[in-house]
Amino acid sequence: MSARTHPSSPLRVSDHPFLRGMDTAFLELLGENAHERTFETGTLLVREGDPADEFMLIFQGKVALEIMVPDHPRTTIQTVGPGEVLGWSWLTLPYRWRLDGRALKPTRVLEIGAAHLRSILDDHPAEGYQFLLRVLPVIAERLENTRLQLLDIHGI
Amino acid sequence: MASDVATAGGSVGLPSRHPWVPVPFTVEQRSTETPDTVSFVLVPPPGHRRLSFRPGQFNMLYVFGVGEAAISISGDFEETDRLVHTVRLVGKISQALHAVGPGDVVGVRGPYGTGWPTEEAVGRDVVVVAGGLGIAPIRPLLYEFLHHRDRYGRIEIIYGARTPKDLVYYNEIQTWRSHTDLRFQTTVDTAGRDWYGDVGVVTTRIPDTRFEPDRTVAFLCGPEIMMKLTAEALRARGVADDRMWVSLERNMKCAIGICGHCQFGPEFVCRDGPVFRYGDIRRFFSVREL
Numbered sequence: 001m002s003a004r005t006h007p008s009s010p011l012r013v014s015d016h017p018f019l020r021g022m023d024t025a026f027l028e029l030l031g032e033n034a035h036e037r038t039f040e041t042g043t044l045l046v047r048e049g050d051p052a053d054e055f056m057l058i059f060q061g062k063v064a065l066e067i068m069v070p071d072h073p074r075t076t077i078q079t080v081g082p083g084e085v086l087g088w089s090w091l092t093l094p095y096r097w098r099l100d101g102r103a104l105k106p107t108r109v110l111e112i113g114a115a116h117l118r119s120i121l122d123d124h125p126a127e128g129y130q131f132l133l134r135v136l137p138v139i140a141e142r143l144e145n146t147r148l149q150l151l152d153i154h155g156i
Numbered sequence: 157m158a159s160d161v162a163t164a165g166g167s168v169g170l171p172s173r174h175p176w177v178p179v180p181f182t183v184e185q186r187s188t189e190t191p192d193t194v195s196f197v198l199v200p201p202p203g204h205r206r207l208s209f210r211p212g213q214f215n216m217l218y219v220f221g222v223g224e225a226a227i228s229i230s231g232d233f234e235e236t237d238r239l240v241h242t243v244r245l246v247g248k249i250s251q252a253l254h255a256v257g258p259g260d261v262v263g264v265r266g267p268y269g270t271g272w273p274t275e276e277a278v279g280r281d282v283v284v285v286a287g288g289l290g291i292a293p294i295r296p297l298l299y300e301f302l303h304h305r306d307r308y309g310r311i312e313i314i315y316g317a318r319t320p321k322d323l324v325y326y327n328e329i330q331t332w333r334s335h336t337d338l339r340f341q342t343t344v345d346t347a348g349r350d351w352y353g354d355v356g357v358v359t360t361r362i363p364d365t366r367f368e369p370d371r372t373v374a375f376l377c378g379p380e381i382m383m384k385l386t387a388e389a390l391r392a393r394g395v396a397d398d399r400m401w402v403s404l405e406r407n408m409k410c411a412i413g414i415c416g417h418c419q420f421g422p423e424f425v426c427r428d429g430p431v432f433r434y435g436d437i438r439r440f441f442s443v444r445e446l
Contacts, residue, residue: 064347064355076347079355081364104352148357149345153379154288154318 011036011110016057017083018134026120026127033116038108045086045101045109052089052097054111058082061107066100077149078142079104088135090114175412178218178263179204184238186257189324192245193289194254195230198262199238206236210271211296212403212431216411217241218263219252226408226426227253228293229267234303239264242292242324268411270431272297272375273401281309281367283395285358285386287316287378291324293403293430294377298332311338312365316358316378319344320351341365358382362389369394376434377403384441387434397435404430404437420446 013019013031039045045056045063063086064076077099080086086109089097095114121128181198188194200207209215209229218224225247231240243253256262274297282301286294294315301311313332317323323342332340341361343354354361358378372395376383383402390400406418406425413427421440423429440446 062352062354073348076349076351076355078360079353081354083363145357145360148381148385151381152318152345153357153382154316154322154345 011057011059011108013057013110013112016059016110018057018085018138022130023127026124029120029124030112030117033113034110035112036108036110038106039103041103041105043103045103045107046097046099048097048100050097052087052095053114055090055114055117056086057110057112058084058086059108059110061109062104063107064102064104066102068100074100078145085138088139090117091135175265176410178216178224178265180261181239181264183256183258183260183262189242189326190322193242193324195240195242196253196256196262197231197238197240198264200264207239208236209233209239209267209296211274211300212271212293213267213269214293214411214430215239215241215264215266215268216408217243217249217253218265219249219256220261220263222252223249224263224265225249225253226268226405226411228403228430230292230295232299233296234299242289242295244289265411268426270429272300272403272431274300276399276401277373277375278307279309279371281372282311283365283367283372283374283390284311284313285316285374285376285378285382286314287358287382288318288322289324290376290378290382290403291315294375295325297375301338302335305337309371310367312367313338313340314343314358314361314365315340316343316345316361316382318346320347320353339366357385359385359389362386362393367393367395372399374400375403376400380404380441383434387438397438398433400434401431402434402437404432 013034014027019027048068058080060082062079062081065078066074066076068074086101089095121131179200181200183196184199185197186194211233214226214228216224217227227241227243229239230242243250245251245254284294284297301308323329329342343356343358343361345357347355374390374395376386387400391397404420404425406420408426409415409417411426413424418425
């Protein structure tokens with residue numbers, strides 16, 4: 001899945017595969033509170049425990065999702081890239097990030113304010129339902145992949 | 157009958173008076189691939205005919221006084237004066253194989269089994285997915301593609317392992333990744349801070365893989381659950397079951413389709429496999445007892 005965008009052209013909500021095809025007016029509402037950001041290699045996009053204030057659409061780059069285990073080195077459990085979303089901690093209480101997200105290369109994202117987005121989803125239930133139907137497969141796929149990682153299939 | 161059985165692999169193999177008699181090969185070189193995986197270069201006795209095998213086939217390697225195990229051939233089929241095998245430390249026989257070194261003698265029977273049907277891939281795009289030590293029977297296939305690159309369309313290779321230090325043939329992977337006429341992706345299940353590659357199971361790389369579904373063939377080798385889920389992901393992209401091939405692994409004893417230890421449904425992995433068309437055996441992947 002790739003996000004169609006030239007490295008130097010402005011990012012648009014409607015160009016991201018996660019949202020592509022949704023109602024135009026709904027996307028315009030999302031875009032009203034969308035801000036482009038670039039994270040340099042090695043910088044944190046999100047930190048575990050911090051308020052999950054933004055919904056992030058990744059257009060370019062690569063993000064390592066890391067878990068910090070006391071007395072152990074940091075472990076990357078997944079990487080996400082163009083066309084993917086960073087996570088859904090902004091969608092569920094207590095609205096705090098559950099992982100660290102670190103840029104493995106220069107990463108461009110569109111951030112949409114989480115409170116604004118939750119308000120839009122509440123006010124537009126039909127589009128909100130469609131939005132959740134797109135979130136659920138992401139969660140399901142990551143859960144399935146995590147199960148495979150837990151099985152340690154390469155060690156079998 | 158005995159000679160027919162001995163050359164059941166369909167290639168000019170080893171001189172054999174009897175299908176159970178291994179030929180003594182000498183270990184020329186031993187190299188460590190990962191903490192639990194080693195590769196051997198084996199050379200035949202003097203005066204031996206040139207060796208040949210098809211990518212995907214296996215030999216029975218015999219550690220005298222210990223026992224023998226089925227090990228995929230992992231070297232280049234164009235090198236007709238030596239065999240290469242890659243062995244992971246999992247049991248008594250592999251432990252004994254890990255202990256041999258240059259100058260030691262290992263018995264060899266084979267080659268056995270079906271190989272990767274590369275003729276099915278001529279003129280088509282190719283997707284190759286390997287997991288863990290599944291890269292070993294895949295490596296001869298990659299040599300075929302590199303030796304005859306102009307025969308094939310787009311080539312996409314995905315290789316996954318548990319961690320970066322479990323990637324087998326690490327140095328060679330860097331060479332493969334440098335090729336501009338094929339794409340080689342690696343991914344691991346977990347990694348530390350010094351890994352800048354992808355993290356996630358191999359199926360997470362499928363969406364980013366570029367091929368024309370109706371003119372693509374796929375070759376898969378690794379844990380069966382990996383192959384099953386990869387096949388499902390490729391099917392979702394439009395690749396038909398009858399254009400996917402998988403390599404299975406079962407405990408083997410005779411390697412010539414007699415003892416039944418390697419039976420997989422109605423098939424004998426040693427004789428009818430280890431490479432199978434996925435469409436022919438897909439239904440057995442859901443049978444728990446198999």
